[in-house]
Amino acid sequence: MDDKDILDIPLANGKVQYKTLLREEGCTILQTTVQAGGETQWHHHTNVSDRFLVVRGVLTVELNIDGHVQSTKVRDFYSVDPGTVHHVKNESNDEVVYIMVQAGGEPDIVLAGLSR
Template sequence: MDDKDIPLANDKVQYKTLLREEGCAILQTTVQTGGETQWHQHTNVSDRFLVVRGVLTVELNIDGHVQSTKVRDFYSVDPGTVHHVKNEANEEVVYITVQAGGIPDIVLAGLPR
């Protein structure tokens, strides 16, 4: 999959694949101020976020309730957890995502941003 074909990419969210092997993907993501991904989940892999620059907002949708966390360092999202990320700060956010434990996938949840 080409980086521009990642369904979560948009004008304010850019992905760069650093490594993709069987059962593992490592991505660098840049989120501009006001940028956010669609709500989604992963079937078999967890998302492990390592924030390199800025503050990333990670939101989880658990049983219809949204839990929001400001991340400055490390955060992990379990497989099957509906989530999205956004940048509410005045500077861009850069983070590394490691997905491991199965075939990386993106299942859009169809929730409004």
């Protein structure tokens, strides 16, 4: 999957910007900036885990496990396993910046079709 593939998937609203820092076989590192009100769609990854390192602000990570939503406020580090339906959002009035590392296999994005 290349950067164009990511942009072709309606993963996030216009308040989320991605910057690729590194892309190698089995590993992608992105810097993500989320403005107030920014969020991604509910999705999961088949092979890769998402690891979030928040460098500015507070990121809300929500997981949908067996139909139950678990919400976590992340100020430092958080990891989402492959196959776990999740999305992220900025519920604050300040910009959130985090580094995302995807590793473990071929990256993909599978939209979950859940409503928020």
